[in-house]
Amino acid sequence: MKFLRDFLDKQKPQFGKGGRFEKLHSTFDAFETFLFVPNKTTSSGAHIRDAIDLKRTMSFVILAMMPALLFGVWNVGYQHFLSLGQSPGFWPMVYYGLGKVLPIIAVSYIAGLGAEFVFAQIRGHEVNEGYLVSGMLIPLVMPVDIPLWMVAVACIFAVVIGKETFGGTGMNVFNPALLARAFVFFAYPAKITGDTIWIGGLSKPEGVVDAFSGATPLSNAAAGAMEKIPDFYDLFFGFIPGSIGETSKFAILLGAIVLVVTGIGSWRIIVSSLLGGVSMSLIFNLFAANEYMKIDPMTQIMMGSFLFGTVFMATDPVTASQTTRGKWIYGFLIGFFAIMIRVFNPAYPEGTMLAILLMNAFAPLIDFYVVEANIKKRLKRALTGVKPLKQN
Amino acid sequence: MSEKLKKVEKEPMFSSKVLKLLKNPFNLENPITVQVLGICSALAVTVQMKPAIVMALSVTIVTAFSNLIISSLRNTIPSRIRIIVQLVVVAALVIIVDQILKAYVYDVSKKLSVFVGLIITNCILMGRLEAYAMGNKPWPSFVDGFGNGLGYGLILVIVAFFRESLGSGKILGAKIIPQFMYDIGYMDNGLMILPPMALITIGIIIWVQRSKTPELQEK
Numbered sequence: 229m230k231f232l233r234d235f236l237d238k239q240k241p242q243f244g245k246g247g248r249f250e251k252l253h254s255t256f257d258a259f260e261t262f263l264f265v266p267n268k269t270t271s272s273g274a275h276i277r278d279a280i281d282l283k284r285t286m287s288f289v290i291l292a293m294m295p296a297l298l299f300g301v302w303n304v305g306y307q308h309f310l311s312l313g314q315s316p317g318f319w320p321m322v323y324y325g326l327g328k329v330l331p332i333i334a335v336s337y338i339a340g341l342g343a344e345f346v347f348a349q350i351r352g353h354e355v356n357e358g359y360l361v362s363g364m365l366i367p368l369v370m371p372v373d374i375p376l377w378m379v380a381v382a383c384i385f386a387v388v389i390g391k392e393t394f395g396g397t398g399m400n401v402f403n404p405a406l407l408a409r410a411f412v413f414f415a416y417p418a419k420i421t422g423d424t425i426w427i428g429g430l431s432k433p434e435g436v437v438d439a440f441s442g443a444t445p446l447s448n449a450a451a452g453a454m455e456k457i458p459d460f461y462d463l464f465f466g467f468i469p470g471s472i473g474e475t476s477k478f479a480i481l482l483g484a485i486v487l488v489v490t491g492i493g494s495w496r497i498i499v500s501s502l503l504g505g506v507s508m509s510l511i512f513n514l515f516a517a518n519e520y521m522k523i524d525p526m527t528q529i530m531m532g533s534f535l536f537g538t539v540f541m542a543t544d545p546v547t548a549s550q551t552t553r554g555k556w557i558y559g560f561l562i563g564f565f566a567i568m569i570r571v572f573n574p575a576y577p578e579g580t581m582l583a584i585l586l587m588n589a590f591a592p593l594i595d596f597y598v599v600e601a602n603i604k605k606r607l608k609r610a611l612t613g614v615k616p617l618k619q620n
Numbered sequence: 621m622s623e624k625l626k627k628v629e630k631e632p633m634f635s636s637k638v639l640k641l642l643k644n645p646f647n648l649e650n651p652i653t654v655q656v657l658g659i660c661s662a663l664a665v666t667v668q669m670k671p672a673i674v675m676a677l678s679v680t681i682v683t684a685f686s687n688l689i690i691s692s693l694r695n696t697i698p699s700r701i702r703i704i705v706q707l708v709v710v711a712a713l714v715i716i717v718d719q720i721l722k723a724y725v726y727d728v729s730k731k732l733s734v735f736v737g738l739i740i741t742n743c744i745l746m747g748r749l750e751a752y753a754m755g756n757k758p759w760p761s762f763v764d765g766f767g768n769g770l771g772y773g774l775i776l777v778i779v780a781f782f783r784e785s786l787g788s789g790k791i792l793g794a795k796i797i798p799q800f801m802y803d804i805g806y807m808d809n810g811l812m813i814l815p816p817m818a819l820i821t822i823g824i825i826i827w828v829q830r831s832k833t834p835e836l837q838e839k
Binding site: 375377389414415417418 | 805806807809810811812814820823827
């Protein structure tokens with residue numbers, strides 16, 4: 229580590245005022261603070277500092293996503309060879325998966341960070357670290373066969389329109405990663421919905437096993453093919469087609485534990501989303517007007533990206549509600565709407581994405597009313613205390 | 621007094637003041653990006669260039685002539701019923717425009733559907749009538765209406781250009797993206813055809829305009 233520090237210190241003057249690369253100073257700054265916790269002292273305002281700053285927070289989120297990513301890489305290969313009717317063993321599957329997933333991750337980071345760096349340079353501020361997480365989340369919510377240029381366009385859209393126009397990291401109203409997915413969803417629906425895009429190579433069917441269907445559990449459910457929904461074991465461990473990171477609920481739960489233990493993700497939002505999802509499914513079970521409504525709550529939650537969304541997207545500290553009571557309401561409504569959209573509108577099989585984006589827009593309003601209610605309650609208490617004094 | 625009036629009458633037809641009326645709506649006083657009027661029709665008719673151009677022309681004609689007529693009538697309109705009078709004039713002009721569109725460009729008229737009729741409620745019209753035509757002479761009012769209509773049209777055409785070229789790969793109905801681009805995997809952006817993207821496009825235009833003109837930047 230010492231030599232890295234020395235190297236950075238040596239390069240530093242070149243990026244400072246009057247140096248050769250003065251224009252790239254925010255780029256340098258970004259890398260320096262990414263590698264080392266900055267040793268600057270605060271000159272004004274609050275002087276409280278936590279050992280874990282924004283960059284370190286982001287690293288923990290990345291860590292939490294690792295199980296889902298690694299499983300996703302393997303599952304991409306597994307599903308591909310399954311569709312060909314082969315089983316070449318563990319490593320070929322991983323290699324195939326890496327070949328598919330790594331380019332998406334690379335494009336996501338290059339396009340998104342590129343946009344961030346350009347903005348930081350023009351605006352003259354630090355490069356925000358928020359994209360470290362978004363850049364990893366975006367590949368996890370994309371189907372394997374997504375064309376890379378679409379990933380790039382979506383990332384740039386999410387960074388520029390979703391984040392920079394609102395003022396950068398910490399100011400965004402909507403979760404950038406979800407915005408990127410929503411962008412692709414509405415702009416290029418053919419590449420992100422349907423049955424043939426979830427498995428690598430299936431869109432060019434050569435040598436695919438007869439009658440093999442690449443449909444996800446959700447699209448099976450939306451089509452009314454309830455008998456094709458995999459059993460609990462497959463759903464939970466994720467041996468199913470789907471977006472890269474969403475399939476294994478087990479890996480997602482591992483990530484959830486990391487997030488909750490480190491205190492980065494709010495357990496209240498995760499729990500209340502699950503409650504919301506379960507209660508909506510129970511309400512549907514009560515009516516049971518069609519086959520989709522009859523699906524039990526457990527399967528509803530295991531299907532699609534419900535769990536992925538609630539663990540990694542809904543808990544985003546920037547776009548979620550900030551107040552404790554607000555978090556319960558926010559999470560509950562996400563779960564509630566996710567299942568509702570999914571069941572009522574077969575054209576949007578993935579309700580979770582739309583539900584979270586919708587609640588992102590409402591989060592400040594929820595906070596506002598929670599705070600107002602608290603003020604009112606306290607005023608009331610204060611005034612009832614005053615009244616007897618007045619009578620005296 | 622009478623001399624003063626004469627002096628004003630002698631003002632040349634295209635004095636710098638009048639030219640300013642024509643020029644300002646393009647940038648500093650653009651109806652859409654600065655006054656934020658007429659947004660609804662800007663979102664609705666900008667999927668393709670052709671309807672946008674027709675819409676822009678219709679609005680220009682209606683604003684120009686309604687400004688002219690109201691300005692000529694301005695001293696005889698009782699101020700308590702002026703809105704009704706303004707509406708009657710605008711409605712008459714809109715109906716004329718609508719009939720002409722139906723007679724000569726029926727397909728475009730069908731695409732614009734209700735939005736030609738809704739020119740009556742276009743905020744730009746009432747805004748210009750109230751703010752300018754009621755207090756100024758016919759000729760400057762006419763120019764003011766014309767300029768505002770064109771300023772509105774300019775934004776409409778810019779938005780429509782991006783929406784049509786990126787959304788369906790065409791400009792004025794002619795393909796601009798060669799087939800081989802589609803063969804190697806290019807796809808038209810479906811989001812561009814949906815109204816949200818019109819709003820975002822207008823937002824980007826406002827962004828670019830503000831960063832170029834320091835007068836518009838809020839401190």
